[in-house]
Amino acid sequence: MSQPSDTLSGPVIPPSKGVNWDPVVRVTHWVVALSVVLNGLIVEEESQLHNWIGYAVLAMLALRVLWGIVGTEEARFSSFPPSLLKAKAYAQGMLHGEHPAQRSHNPIGSLMVYAMWGSLAVVIGTGIGMEVFDIYEMEDIHEVAANLVLVLAAAHVCGVVLESRLSGVNLIRNMTIRTRSRGPE
Template sequence: MAAPSGTSEDEVLPPLSQVRVWDPVVRLFHWSVVAGCVLNLAVFTDGKGAHRWIGYAVALALAIRIVWGFVGARYARFSEFVPRPSALAAYLKALARGRAPRFLGHNPAGAAMMLALMALLAGVSLTGWMLTLDAWFGDDNLEELHEALANVIVVFAGAHVAAALFESWRHGENLVRAMITGRKRA
């Protein structure tokens, strides 16, 4: 159908249907972790005061997200997106062939990345807390483990961002905006 004179096709065609995928708890967790990691890795690197409190805040956000993974909205639930190894392998094969399907929630690779990042956050939170205890204070091996886990988070987060940008391009959908608004194309 041609657009009437003086109007664009965008004004005539109905808008694409949007659905809420990422609820406020998921989005707040995501952006709190982003802010906490950036602050602790780039600003408050001394392991004291603000670094510790930001670490505790990230650990609390992680604890809330884990609980939310069992009781939260559909796409927040672990039962909705934790991939079986065979499903992950099939998805990666399809992705390599350029035939991976679009998922409304996490795709199997994205779900695996999220679980890996959550495990790394738990590890860095635990080791950071342990370093405040008298029994572990000044333990060089534990401090090195804490720093190594933080560095792995940086690498994985970089891969996560690259994958989100790639998937945004591949599907013609701004996934960063979706993590802000909570809405994706149906």
């Protein structure tokens, strides 16, 4: 219900099943998710592989930002502006058993993704600063931001499971391999 022109054109998303994420969102999401697990927990720091994975995340972040401007309606930044007020209202609604249908990220998820992107940007920026430009003073910031990414990722997983349970919408399926038509099945 954002703009008048919006209401008269474009596909209508039946609200009951949640957002059917497009392939660009899915690809960038899973490459970043895999990279965070690999670089944060498994791959040895200061290895060449660690750097390569970092570049891949930078690429996904850049692609997602581009997609946030030219992408599908639900993927565009304008569909999920960060708002503490809306997030608070949404949380209160959840406590009362309300699950308003979402056309993009829900208001809490929106704050989460912006925090995640910001943290990733810091991790990548400091990583490149150390690796390419030999600015080793950035190591502490790199570590702190990387830990923040892991905390946000854990919170994200908890949030998705909780929201899926409460709303009955399988959010995980909407981000994985499921393709569906927008009509009845």
